[in-house]
Amino acid sequence: MTSSTITIHSPDGEFxxxxxxxxxxxxxxIVVLQEIFGVNKVMRDICxxxxxxxxxxICPDLFWRIEPxxxxxxxSQAEWDKAFDLFGKFNIETGLKDIAETVDLARRDKDGTxxxxxxxxxxxxxLAYLTACRTDVEAAVGYYGVNIPKYLQESENIHGHLMLHVAGKDQFVDAAAQKVMHDGLDxxxxxxxxxxxxxDHAFARTGGDHFDPEAADLANTRTRAFLQAHIG
Structure with a gap:
């Protein structure tokens, strides 16, 4: 495995x-879409x-417009406070533009297929859900995505394949929201x-408070099989 930091050129600037x-x-x-903590070691390890x-x-810096x-x-509490502040300032629409640029770059990557x-x-x-709705990716996987019910009407635009891992006791996605997701997507x-x-939320984040090795392994095994089936 080799790794590096690359620059993506977009109409709105470089990130x-x-x-x-x-x-x-x-x-x-595979475009890897960050949590609210930026492109940190957890995201780099996933890559x-x-x-x-x-x-x-490829994991793009989606907070670059707020703080590169x-x-x-x-x-730490200070880091959580900063993460939620960034989340509050993050613009979904411009973020999806940056993801689309990254998808385009990934499709043309010299080592890609x-x-x-x-x-x-x-x-x-x-963002993985919306990437499936708004871009031409062949496959997308979302782990404990937040606010998906707000965008359920966009699911009719999915032409590739989408897998969602839903945490039953997710503190940020309650049972009513989960029912809406199932009713709209099943x-x-x-x-x-x-x-x-x-x-609970983030059960697959290694080292996190809610990390569950067995559940994480099951979800990751399903993800590997899903990606292998749809993009090789």
Whole structure:
């Protein structure tokens, strides 16, 4: 695995992304969509793991318009306060523009195959859903995405494949919101929802307060099979 920081040029300006590529040569590309803590070690480790699986993983700095190069953890109250402040200032629409630029770059990556997927967590889980709705990615995976019910009407635009991992005890996505998601998406042939009834938000974040190794392994195993089936 090799990694580097790359620059993405967009009509609104330049922003950076962490890129990890497989040693084996070419592979499908995956755009990794951050949590509210920026492109931190958790996100970089996810990219590195995807590269070890044979993918070109690219994680764009989606907070660059607010504050470039955010890299914080979930280990202190001050960092949580900053993360929620950034989340409050984040503009979904401009973020999706940056994701679309990243998807386009990933599709043209010198080590890519032309196929592109997306995977996101928390805020990135919502963005993965919207990436499936608004871009031409072949596959997208969202872990415990927030605020998805607000955008359910867009699901009719999904032409690729989408998988959502839903935490049953998610403190940010209550049971009513989860029901709305199921009611709106269960009959969509492009979408698969997996429920983890006993889990709280961020159950797959290694080292997090709600990390559950068994549930995380199950979700990650499902994700690997899903990506393999749809982008190779």
């Amino acid at each position: 950076t992304a962490y890129r990890a590529a497989p040693k084996s040569g070419k592979g499908p590309a 590195d793991d995807l590269a070890d699986q044979g993918y070109v993983a 190069n955010v890299d914080i953890t979930d280990k 032309g196929k592109v997927g997306a995977i996101g967590y928390c805020l990135g889980g919502l 009959d969509n042939p492009h979408v698969t929802l997996h429920d983890y009834p006993a889990q």
